[in-house]
Amino acid sequence: MTLRTGLMAVTLMICAGSFGGCINSSGGLENRAVWSESATPAAFDGAASNSGQIARAVDTYTAAATPGNAGYKVGPQDVLDVSVFQVPELTRSVQVSDIGTVNLPLVGEVAAAGKTSREIERDLASKLGAKYVRSPQVTVFVKEYNSQRVTVEGAVKKPGVYPVRGKNSLTQFIAIAEGIDHDTASSTVVVFRSNEGKRYAAKFDIKEIMAGRADDPPIQQDDIIVVDSSTSKEVFSYLVKALPAVAVFSLLQ
Known part of the structure; x- marks a missing residue:
């Protein structure tokens, strides 16, 4: 069978x-x-x-x-479009790893699986704002729903x-x-x-x-x-x- x-x-x-x-x-x-x-x-x-x-x-x-709705929970293998206003070097597409994380410049590994895009935006803004970017405006979109x-x-x-x-x-x-x-x-x-x-x-x-x-x-x-x-x-x-x-x-x- x-x-x-x-x-x-x-x-x-x-x-x-x-x-x-x-x-x-x-x-x-x-x-x-x-x-x-x-x-x-x-x-x-x-x-x-x-x-x-x-x-x-x-x-x-x-x-x-x-x-595609605001409540969608990101999962492994999903692809995210991450952009930071006026910081083009931080703007990129990243794939969520099998363990549910994404790796980005400056902030390193960030947990993504099980979170909405809005929650990931807040996490990234908090990490960037703590050391690197003043009042960062972070936008995260789910580009591919592979999970x-x-x-x-x-x-x-x-x-x-x-x-x-x-x-x-x-x-x-x-x-x-x-x-x-x-x-x-x-x-x-x-x-x-x-x-x-x-x-x-x-x-x-x-x-x-x-x-x-x-x-x-x-x-x-x-x-x-x-x-x-x-x-x-x-x-x-x-x-x-x-x-x-x-x-x-x-x-x-």
Whole structure:
């Protein structure tokens, strides 16, 4: 069994687990947006009245951890652009080491992993201001998000694990995987996502997205993108049919 096959099998085993109250009397998921921690039948009954709350939760969930926001935590192998106003010799791109540090002139080794760019700015300004530069104005941007990765599987030409570089959408990651294998691919793509120990999934119609009739969803770190194909295993085909027809992440139990 290859690493890719093993990953696919694990993903399908997780997703094939009980959907709990998400399954209706006909054996499929209720065909509407569902965002519930318990995913009980009662939650479905109240879905219409809670539609605003559900929409806000979905918006928050899909945007909160998107790379590039102010809360992003730097990790090993990320590349940072560091600039110090009016001190060009200190302006450069540096890569975070495997132990989570960057090495810069004058200040030497500085811890970076686990910190936001703003926190690194403050640390550098403090070190430079203590001995070398009067009131330094330091700016730090994350140039490459190499510590964060996304998996692309299924009917694409080059399945694999790819680094997150800035803000990327679903179609951009499919392009990074060298596009859809048109000989086997269907128009359905499923995105698996984890949050606080829970796993969610949403399906999207890639043809509708490429035609501009549907939004191109943002992809975040650790997402697993699976392009459905005519050769998909039965358990995955069941999951695709069971997920709501709309592009909403639903809780898998």
